[in-house]
Amino acid sequence: MDYRLIVDTACDLTKEMEEDYKILSVPFKIDIDEREYVDDENLDIDGFLNAMKNSPNPIRTSCPAPFDYLEKMKECEEEIILILTISSKLSGSYNSAIVARDEYLEECPNSKVFVLDSKSAAAGETLVALEILSVMSEEGTVEEKIEKIEKYIDNNHTFFILESLDNLIKNGRIKKTAGLIANVLNIRPIMVAEDGEISLYEMNRGFKKSLTKLATAIGKFGDDFSNRTLVISHVDAIEKAKDFEKRVKELYNFGKILILQSRGLSSGYADNGGIVIGFN
Structure with a gap:
């Protein structure tokens, strides 16, 4: 066709x-x-x-x-x-x-x-x-x-891990004081797309901990991923994307995993160092 x-x-x-x-x-x-x-x-x-x-x-x-x-x-x-x-x-x-x-x-x-x-x-x-x-x-x-x-x-799942909260602070999505405290405490949130809107999924101290938690969370959506694809896009963070890919491969049998550099719009919101994943 x-x-x-x-x-x-x-x-x-x-x-x-x-x-x-x-x-x-x-x-x-x-x-x-x-x-x-x-x-x-x-x-x-x-x-x-x-x-x-x-x-x-x-x-x-x-x-x-x-x-x-x-x-x-x-x-x-x-x-x-x-x-x-x-x-x-x-x-x-x-x-x-x-x-x-x-x-x-x-x-x-x-x-x-x-x-x-x-x-x-x-x-x-x-x-x-x-x-x-x-x-x-x-x-x-x-x-x-x-x-x-x-x-x-309707069955698609999208998650974000933010390395920096700077853009959320600048855009007024979180209060400046709260954002600065979160940065000091090394808080790295996991965000999720739910019915087309972005919301907070989980807060963790440290990016690596958020990577581990997100990799584990994938298991809530099934146990056989052999016919599924995982897409990982990153904002100038290829090593983090590869680290996440490694963690996922240890846990699941995705048929295909694709790593991509984010374009400008995604980079603007995921911010430098952030990663976004999509799977079904």
Whole structure:
């Protein structure tokens, strides 16, 4: 079945993955002080992370506009287009894609365009993208495949471990005094995506302890992972990602484990040193 997949850049992918699977990415824009960063293949991620660390101000993000999605759809020769976005509860990206879809179908009424809310971000959204590629290669109608993908999304699990609380403090998500105390006490929270929203899962002292606790927590969601994939995305923290992979392999039999560097948007919220995992 000929189709094209479009994602926003909350989906952590490498350039090679985009090229191999012919995935089109629609970038977020991220402002740090007076400078705008476009979350595309030209983003200097090291420079971006340094600017974020050195700024006393919170980052400001802008989701793709309907026009941005529309332009990507016009690049597609395929009549079936799937658009995957970050959780609609975290961003307006999903709504932009809906508006763009409706406009596109007015111009191309013979096409079929499906907009999917990943109810996740970063590694979690990447996991859904990989499932889309798998399901779309199977037999069946596109409507049957979309239904299967949506069920997969509802059973997806995304967790974050934060090395730094700086961005949460800057964005007012936690009080500055509480954040500073947490940093002094070496508190490293585990966060979880629940129905598309981010909430606190567990607080631990030390990043390694949080890694161990998170690896153990995976066991609550099953015992046979041989047909499942684990995606680990990290913010300039490859050694932590490999450490987590090692811990997971000691406990479970995941069929595939994929480690990726986070793109700009995910890096902006997971912050330097953070990791995000997604599994089903």
